[in-house]
Amino acid sequence: MRILLVEDNERLAEFIAAGLKSAGFVPDVFGTAADASAAFESAPYQAAILDLGLPDGDGLELIKTQRARGTTCPMMVLTARDGINDRVTGLNAGADDYLLKPFAMEELVARLRAILRRPGAALSVELGLGNLVFDTAGREVRVDGALVPMPRREMEMLEHLLRRAGKVVPKRSLEEGLYGFDDEVSSNSVEVLISRLRKRLQQSKAGVAVHTWRGIGYMLADGGP
Amino acid sequence: MTRQPPAILWRIVIRLSTTTLLAILLAYSWLWWKYHSAAEIQRDHFLMEEAVAVARSLGRSADGTFAVSLPPSTLASYASPSNGFRFAVRDRATGQILTQEGEGVGPLPALDSSPSLYRYNPDGPGPILMFGAAAAMTVDGRPLVVQVEESGRDFDALTQALLEKFAEEGGWLGAPFLVAMLLVSLVTIRNSLAPLRQLSEKAAAIGPDTTDLRLPEADVPREILPLVHAVNSALDRIEAGFRIQRDFTADAAHELRTPLAVLRAHIDSLDDAATRNALAHDLDSMTRLINQLLAVARAEALTIAMDEQADLNAIAVDVGVFLAPMALQQGRMIEVIEGAAIPVAGNAESIFNAARNLVENALTHTPAGGTITLQVDAPAILRVIDQGPGVPDELRDRIFQRFWRAERRKSGSGLGLAIVRQIMDAHGGQVVVENAKDGGAVFSLIFPAKADQGAQRR
Numbered sequence: 263m264r265i266l267l268v269e270d271n272e273r274l275a276e277f278i279a280a281g282l283k284s285a286g287f288v289p290d291v292f293g294t295a296a297d298a299s300a301a302f303e304s305a306p307y308q309a310a311i312l313d314l315g316l317p318d319g320d321g322l323e324l325i326k327t328q329r330a331r332g333t334t335c336p337m338m339v340l341t342a343r344d345g346i347n348d349r350v351t352g353l354n355a356g357a358d359d360y361l362l363k364p365f366a367m368e369e370l371v372a373r374l375r376a377i378l379r380r381p382g383a384a385l386s387v388e389l390g391l392g393n394l395v396f397d398t399a400g401r402e403v404r405v406d407g408a409l410v411p412m413p414r415r416e417m418e419m420l421e422h423l424l425r426r427a428g429k430v431v432p433k434r435s436l437e438e439g440l441y442g443f444d445d446e447v448s449s450n451s452v453e454v455l456i457s458r459l460r461k462r463l464q465q466s467k468a469g470v471a472v473h474t475w476r477g478i479g480y481m482l483a484d485g486g487p
Numbered sequence: 488m489t490r491q492p493p494a495i496l497w498r499i500v501i502r503l504s505t506t507t508l509l510a511i512l513l514a515y516s517w518l519w520w521k522y523h524s525a526a527e528i529q530r531d532h533f534l535m536e537e538a539v540a541v542a543r544s545l546g547r548s549a550d551g552t553f554a555v556s557l558p559p560s561t562l563a564s565y566a567s568p569s570n571g572f573r574f575a576v577r578d579r580a581t582g583q584i585l586t587q588e589g590e591g592v593g594p595l596p597a598l599d600s601s602p603s604l605y606r607y608n609p610d611g612p613g614p615i616l617m618f619g620a621a622a623a624m625t626v627d628g629r630p631l632v633v634q635v636e637e638s639g640r641d642f643d644a645l646t647q648a649l650l651e652k653f654a655e656e657g658g659w660l661g662a663p664f665l666v667a668m669l670l671v672s673l674v675t676i677r678n679s680l681a682p683l684r685q686l687s688e689k690a691a692a693i694g695p696d697t698t699d700l701r702l703p704e705a706d707v708p709r710e711i712l713p714l715v716h717a718v719n720s721a722l723d724r725i726e727a728g729f730r731i732q733r734d735f736t737a738d739a740a741h742e743l744r745t746p747l748a749v750l751r752a753h754i755d756s757l758d759d760a761a762t763r764n765a766l767a768h769d770l771d772s773m774t775r776l777i778n779q780l781l782a783v784a785r786a787e788a789l790t791i792a793m794d795e796q797a798d799l800n801a802i803a804v805d806v807g808v809f810l811a812p813m814a815l816q817q818g819r820m821i822e823v824i825e826g827a828a829i830p831v832a833g834n835a836e837s838i839f840n841a842a843r844n845l846v847e848n849a850l851t852h853t854p855a856g857g858t859i860t861l862q863v864d865a866p867a868i869l870r871v872i873d874q875g876p877g878v879p880d881e882l883r884d885r886i887f888q889r890f891w892r893a894e895r896r897k898s899g900s901g902l903g904l905a906i907v908r909q910i911m912d913a914h915g916g917q918v919v920v921e922n923a924k925d926g927g928a929v930f931s932l933i934f935p936a937k938a939d940q941g942a943q944r945r
Contacts, residue, residue, distance in 0.1 A: 271745055277752030342744035344781070363748035364774055366767065367755035430811040432804055473815065477823030477861070478807035483815060 264312040265289045267342065268298040268324070270317050278311070281367040296318035303326055314341040323356045329356035336377040364371050389424045392484035394470035396424050410466045413445055416459045423472065423482035432479040456480055496676050501683055503672055511661040522649065523714070534620035534635050535602045541635040542622040552627065555584040565589045567670055571638030579623065592634045596621050615639065617652050655662035677707045686715065698726040733784050740781035779902040782840060786909035790831065797835035799827040799869045803861040806842045810850070818855040821846065825865045826863035831934040843870055844903040845930045849873035852928065858919040867934035877922035887918070
């Protein structure tokens with residue numbers, strides 16, 4: 263997958279390029295906004311990683327102009343500024359994700375994969391965690407290859423959790439998700455669904471666990487229940 | 488300002504009264520002197536005219552003695568002892584008195600011209616002074632001198648009587664004038680100084696966190712304006728200094744992030760997993776310190792906009808969502824107990840950071856398997872309760888100081904709790920630490936109730 267990397271710090275660019283290569287990407291590295299604009303014109307990229315502070319311009323401006331020209335590829339911003347305002351400005355300019363320096367290479371690769379999966383990008387149909395695989399297009403859940411039959415509402419919930427695996431999904435956002443396909447949501451229906459899902463995952467020997475965070479939400483993480 | 492009148496008022500009252508009294512005194516003296524000199528001139532004229540008149544009326548009677556032929560009323564005024572008038576006709580050569588009226592006259596004066604004035608003091612330095620005029624003449628070939636005299640004491644008495652009369656009838660006009668002047672100055676001074684009271688109230692509110700406040704220059708008397716100007720420009724310079732300091736911390740922290748990113752990327756590219764992990768761990772703590780420095784700079788620069796509102800329940804859940812993965816990794820739990828708290832006037836991002844610092848702190852002190860509780864209480868309190876050993880009484884103030892670390896803090900920057908306090912100060916609230924009944928520490932972020940929030944933040 264061809265990735266455009268715009269970073270004016272040569273050493274950092276070098277290391278990121280190496281990291282991307284070893285993760286299976288093909289990065290093109292540029293150090294200025296002008297070179298990056300030219301690169302956007304000349305070749306199709308699956309994604310772009312941009313530093314905000316460039317010697318000849320602002321990375322945000324670059325994103326804005328590219329978005330205005332109809333460039334749809336997902337873009338990730340690298341920055342030293344971490345205020346919420348900075349983040350919001352970056353996302354409003356058309357960035358898909360925002361990564362604060364310094365960062366682990368693993369994190370960069372994971373985030374890059376995540377934005378590549380988003381709608382608009384090449385849509386990944388399979389979500390995986392541990393020995394569990396969720397086929398979002400075929401609506402199938404498999405553990406170690408074996409099909410796990412699951413009611414639609416539990417499946418929707420599992421997808422929700424799986425898309426944010428390793429992070430807490432606030433209970434409120436799960437409830438809001440449930441309203442979409444169920445008119446009657448009793449206050450404990452999320453709890454009921456979660457406990458059914460947990461039982462089903464346990465019975466099917468899935469190597470993932472649904473953690474309950476009281477008052478906060480739920481988190482799907484790999485590892486036994 | 489205290490209830491005592493300001494010193495400047497008293498000074499003006501005293502000086503004004505003194506000046507008015509002096510002016511009145513001066514006016515009287517001037518009047519007295521003017522009257523006195525006018526009266527003196529008149530008297531001298533009178534004496535000379537009288538001397539000449541006496542001289543003219545002098546003749547020799549049939550018996551050879553000298554006599555004056557003056558009108559009887561004039562003679563009567565000489566004869567009356569209370570008037571203090573007298574005259575004498577003397578021989579110029581011998582000084583022998585040829586004729587006289589009234590009491591005895593003084594010694595024969597030296598006569599350079601005629602008529603001429605003289606004065607003498609009959610009782611030495613005593614109160615009586617005699618004024619006289621002498622005219623020379625020759626009757627039947629015999630040189631004579633006419634002396635007309637008047638007692639000065641009587642004249643002074645007359646002046647004094649006149650002045651007393653004047654003071655009695657018109658002089659008291661000075662008193663109401665003085666009172667009116669004092670009243671007008673009092674009101675003027677009070678009015679002019681009233682803005683100073685407001686100024687000092689404003690000035691009292693200026694501190695290291697509110698260097699953006701300035702003294703208002705409207706309605707300030709022109710005389711005080713230079714002082715207000717000077718104070719405001721001093722505040723400008725102080726604020727600029729503070730800003731430079733803050734910006735430096737923030738800029739330095741930002742600038743450090745790119746080299747850290749290079750270092751991190753370099754470490755991640757190492758083949759030896761053990762070295763890689765160890766270095767990554769060290770780099771993480773360094774990154775945390777830099778992030779905390781940045782947070783300090785941000786907390787110091789924090790100002791809460793008038794319309795900013797934050798929901799403590801939502802913030803507690805956000806903090807839980809944010810830190811749960813880290814807690815899971817460390818084998819600890821986080822829970823949130825929502826409560827009926829009112830929305831607080833505040834900056835949600837900074838309150839989030841304050842609560843996050845408290846939970847991170849709690850995670851390091853709660854043993855594995857323990858739970859950190861975020862509890863929201865009415866009216867506007869966010870508590871972070873851990874299951875650690877608690878905070879000893881004597882440390883409850885010191886843990887909020889910058890770079891303070893005890894054994895309790897094995898890692899970390901020593902800035903987290905200082906940031907929390909800074910953020911709470913900016914909100915006009917406070918952070919309080921207590922020990923729970925079962926021994927853990929309870930950190931409470933206490934926000935001002937809605938009613939006194941207006942007073943806290945103008």
